[in-house]
Amino acid sequence: MAKRIVWTIDAQENKDSILKYWNHHNQSNSYSIKLNTLFKKVISLISEMPNTGRKTNVEGVRAKLIKNYLIFYEEIQETIFILSIWDTRRDPKDLPYQ
Numbered sequence: 001m002a003k004r005i006v007w008t009i010d011a012q013e014n015k016d017s018i019l020k021y022w023n024h025h026n027q028s029n030s031y032s033i034k035l036n037t038l039f040k041k042v043i044s045l046i047s048e049m050p051n052t053g054r055k056t057n058v059e060g061v062r063a064k065l066i067k068n069y070l071i072f073y074e075e076i077q078e079t080i081f082i083l084s085i086w087d088t089r090r091d092p093k094d095l096p097y098q
Helices: 009-026 030-048
Strands: 004-007 061-066 068-074 078-087
Touching: 004 009, 004 030, 009 030, 009 068, 009 078, 030 061, 030 068, 030 078
Parallel strands: 004 078
Antiparallel strands: 061 068, 068 078
16 A cells, blocks of 8 residues: 655755756756656655665665655655655765765
8 A cells, every 4th residue: 555645845845956957957847857757656666665765874764766866755654754855966975864
């Protein structure tokens, strides 16, 4: 049974920022649409199989790699909380979870 997905404000802002960046960088929204579709597919997979991501240094928080992005999430009872989306090309010292 799929678990309910809840986006934190930070995660939603991360996603919006990433998509806006690609819209501006490419002068088109086609890549952003494809990337957002990929995010949705992977998050759907996470809702079905929450243990699919790798464990982080924070108890209960897992990470799933999608292209150049890590989606950090936490499972609490029947809900998956999307905590953050992080671009792996950024400085690793700024990584929210290890």
